Amino acid sequence: MSDALRHPYQTGQSIGDIRRFDAQLVVNDPGISHLKREFFLKSSSQSCSSARCRVDLPAWVDEFGDRLFRHALLRVGDRALAEDLVQETFLAAHRGKESFRGDASPLTWLTTILRNKIADHFRRSSTNTKQWSADASLERDDVDFSCGAEPWDLDPSRIVEDREFWTVFHQCVQSLPPILAEAYVLRDIEKTPAKEVCEVLGISPTNLSMRVKRARLAMRDLLQKNWFGTNRDGDRP
Amino acid sequence: MRQSIRRIRYILTLQCEEASRLASDELDRSLCWYEQLALAGHRLTCRPCRKLKVHLRQLRKLIQLGEQSGQLPAGSELKLSMQRKCDIQCALKELTAEDK
Numbered sequence: 480m481s482d483a484l485r486h487p488y489q490t491g492q493s494i495g496d497i498r499r500f501d502a503q504l505v506v507n508d509p510g511i512s513h514l515k516r517e518f519f520l521k522s523s524s525q526s527c528s529s530a531r532c533r534v535d536l537p538a539w540v541d542e543f544g545d546r547l548f549r550h551a552l553l554r555v556g557d558r559a560l561a562e563d564l565v566q567e568t569f570l571a572a573h574r575g576k577e578s579f580r581g582d583a584s585p586l587t588w589l590t591t592i593l594r595n596k597i598a599d600h601f602r603r604s605s606t607n608t609k610q611w612s613a614d615a616s617l618e619r620d621d622v623d624f625s626c627g628a629e630p631w632d633l634d635p636s637r638i639v640e641d642r643e644f645w646t647v648f649h650q651c652v653q654s655l656p657p658i659l660a661e662a663y664v665l666r667d668i669e670k671t672p673a674k675e676v677c678e679v680l681g682i683s684p685t686n687l688s689m690r691v692k693r694a695r696l697a698m699r700d701l702l703q704k705n706w707f708g709t710n711r712d713g714d715r716p
Numbered sequence: 717m718r719q720s721i722r723r724i725r726y727i728l729t730l731q732c733e734e735a736s737r738l739a740s741d742e743l744d745r746s747l748c749w750y751e752q753l754a755l756a757g758h759r760l761t762c763r764p765c766r767k768l769k770v771h772l773r774q775l776r777k778l779i780q781l782g783e784q785s786g787q788l789p790a791g792s793e794l795k796l797s798m799q800r801k802c803d804i805q806c807a808l809k810e811l812t813a814e815d816k
Contacts, residue, residue, distance in 0.1 A: 692740035
């Protein structure tokens, strides 16, 4: 079989190559309808033009560095460590720049690498799993709704001023299981569009909706246990 | 017809698990008419799910205010330090030179 006829799957090329190859097959098929051919030509040309997108890492450090840093900081809670992870991300991106075909935006690509770096970090240090195991049961029946006063009804502008609340909040985010924490940080804190989050995490919108729901319930339960469930006048139960 | 029966059954038999998913989705998108009806009906009889709505909204409000007040890195002016940016740029230059 000549190289020209070999499917990119067989030559180990990227998803972008595979899409372009498939589009070419469709366009060359005489039995395909006019509308379908136009659609594939359009999507193929879009993909090809974006594939020419150049990897300009030095410029991307200035453009996306801060955003990646804030994402890392939310996940690990340590400034120096977050900076290290961002640096590792850019170095890994340099090593793997050949694999960037422009199918996703540079920020999505870099966030995916950063996500892997954060996962590696948590794998190396088992502290995260230890923290989580203490609050592992997140079934809704476990939550105590019966506390007499309802601290959740407090004026949010008063809670926001309490620095202790934010310390607890960050600890809660970091003690979520990584799979939920990344969905929560991207979706609820960074307000990344759902489509982009799906690309970064490599999951379907339905799956994302389930993860975000679990993360929100987990955050609610953790805050209930660690902050709202305690008496703010200093008399902790 | 079959779809209508399915929706009526959905409205009448919504459980807490699905209701909590809808309560979460409600924050991101507008629910369909039958989802809204099912959720409203479920909340009439389920106190924990009524509270969940308040808690999720309060949490969202807190995040918004946290961003505005700079307590959350996502909304603050917190940036990667210039020193670190220079370090990364230098490391990238070295790697590029090595490649050549």
